[in-house]
Amino acid sequence: MSADRGLQFDEPPIFERGAPGRSGASLPGFDVPRVVPREVFGALSRALPAGLPEVSEPEAFRHFVRLSQQNFCIDTQMYPLGSCTMKYNPKVNEWAARQPEFLGLHPLCPDAYAQGSLEVMWRLSRMLCEVTGMDDCALSPAAGAQGELTGIMLVRAFHRAAGRSPRKVFIPESAHGTNPATCALTGLEAIKIPKSDDGLVHVEDVLRVLERESSDDVCALMLTNPNTLGLFESHLPAITKLIHDRGGLVYGDGANTNAIMGQVRPGDLGMDVVHINLHKTFTTPHGGGGPGAGPICFKSKLSPFAPTPVLVREGEHFRLDRDRPQSIGRVRAFQGNFGMFIRAYTYIREMGGEGLALASQLAVLNARYLWSQLRDTLDVATTQPCMHEVVLSDETLEKTTGVKTLDIAKRLLDHGFHSPTVYFPLVVKGALMIEPTETETKQTLDEFVVALKHIVEEAKTNPAVVKSAPHLPRLGRLDEARAARKPRLRWTAEPDGDNSPG
Ligand SMILES: Cc1ncc(COP(=O)(O)O)c(C=O)c1O
Structure with a gap:
């Protein structure tokens, strides 16, 4: 074989070298020139291709593997981060979330063509209601903190619909900083319940603070259970009654639900609305306030105010309802972080009720x-x-x-x-x-x-x-x-x- 003849195959290469307008390889059929023609943007268009770095596959691969080896992760060592709960992420979750039918679905796809995905969301909502003892669920908030904000907005809307506008939200001193921050964001006033000697909130502690404050101004109590000292708030039913008797609602910070699944339910303890951090309890990757999910579950009295779109089931069909005049509105783009819903749903299906308990x-x-x-x-x-x-x-x-x-x-x-x-x-x-x-x-x-x-x-x-x-x-x-x-x-x-x- 002579050198100038080269190697000749019947099939053309999958990657074409040096396609027009590109310095590297391109996929046939995806040959988008790197330099946008001048007639599109005139003088603003680039005269020369951008000097983007070109690295070989092994170089890119080594770079990312080296970075991953320098990283401290739960796949290699114990990660005992309290409160943030670095729970493991089962690999089966990733398999499920990568199924092309889920992955390729456009978020603006009409409901009729997204029935399977809507059904997964609906089933997950029902499961979360079962875990929390609530009637309804909104999956869309992107993190625990945003769940809190959404939940407290529901509480505020509930009061407003009844012609009231109480401003005081009572929060134990040991609470996560996102609780008072939520109050500040919603224009409400956070009132501190001082820590008791045994770390629990007692009826008398709440009563003392309520008496000090004007008691007809009770918007809500925000209570984390188990609390951030890792203790179960055993006086909850009496405390929730105290708040309800004064017209307030009880918000449950459910970030620590990992401790109580299948043992006790916030709704049965008298709470009205609770958020769940899917990344803390239901094995989705950690959100860091962004690409996570902090669904809220609530009692039916708060349903009219739920964020839109609201997922409804009509017989065997599922529909996103946007026509909700009393809704607080949309809190997140599209339906929230759908990939997280798939992972949480997979985990719950894998575990079953007994497994979660x-x-x-x-x-x-x-x-x-x-x-x-x-x-x-x-x-x-x-x-x-x-x-x-x-x-x-x-x-x-x-x-x-x-x-x-x-x-x-x-x-x-x-x-x-x-x-x-x-x-x-x-x-x-x-x-x-x-x-x-x-x-x-x-x-x-x-x-x-x-x-x-x-x-x-x-x-x-x-x-x-x-x-x-x-x-x-x-x-x-x-x-x-x-x-x-x-x-x-x-x-x-x-x-x-x-x-x-x-
Ligand atoms: C008790 C408690 N509440 C709220 C949050 C806020 O959740 P997120 O980090 O998902 O915004 C956390 C987070 O660690 C928490 O531990």
Whole structure:
């Protein structure tokens, strides 16, 4: 064979090299020229192709694999982040969400052609109502925080429809910051219920605050259950009655539903509306306030105000109803994060009712095991055993050794554990909030206990090594405040360039 003849095949190549207007390869039939013709944008159009970097497939692949290896993730290590619940994401969820029939559906597709997807949403809504003991559900809010906002807007609309406009929302001191932030966003007033000695909200605590405030101005009580100290609010029915008697409604922050599935339901305890973080309880990827999902479930008295579009079932058909005169309106583009609904639905189908109840029991068992193993090592925030998360404190350790919660959290990285949530809830000094979830084995929990005990011992004998941790990860201790305020977002090409944040 002569060199100028080249190799000749009957089939043309799938990727054509050097297609017109492009420097790299292109797919036949998708040959969009990179330079838009001058007649389209005139003088504004580009004269030369954009100098986009061209990298080979192995280069791109290596880059992303290297990044993933530097990342600390739940696929490689325990991730005991309390409150944020880094629950595992079953791989079957990803399989389901990637089915072409779901993936390829345009969000503006007419209802008649999207019946399967609407049915999945409807079924998920019913399942969430069953878990929470509520009548109705709106899936669209994009995160727990947006669920709160939507729920409180429903409460406000309910009062307005009755010709009232109460402004006071009562919130325990230990609540997540998103609770008072929601009040601020809706123009309502957050009133603090001070923390009690045992960490629970008592009827007398609420009564005292209600009496101090003008009691005909009760818009709502916002209560997290189990609360952010990991305790079950056992006085709830009496408290909800107190609020209802004064015309207010009860908002349940259901971010911690992972602890109570199949055990008790917020609706049965007298709550009127509750949000659920699908990423905390139903194994969808963590949302970070954006691409997540924080559906709300509510009692039928709030249904007229539900955000549009409202998914309705008519016989065997499903329809998105936009004609809701009393609705608070749309809170999210399209129907919300549909991919998250598929994942949550898959998880619930995989587990079944009994499976979900068992998941909650194991989540509580695991956290209680850590509480019992660690209560003599560090200060514990609660004297009674916790539910799904255990909150420790650096109070004594800091006094005797100077080692703080942040140092412990950093040193845990050297032992192969992601840092737990730190300094939340604010009512606990130097809080270290650990949530193991149901999927960690006893062996992993024991390794975590050994690591924490080792660090506390080290704090007494060699505090400098704890205070300067972490020592093993690729980056040492960062100036986190500077990294947050002055992030360096560009990669510098110099081989010795400092690409660390801050
Ligand atoms: C108790 C509680 N409420 C509300 C939220 C807010 O949820 P999201 O992060 O989905 O906005 C969280 C998040 O961790 C939480 O723990």
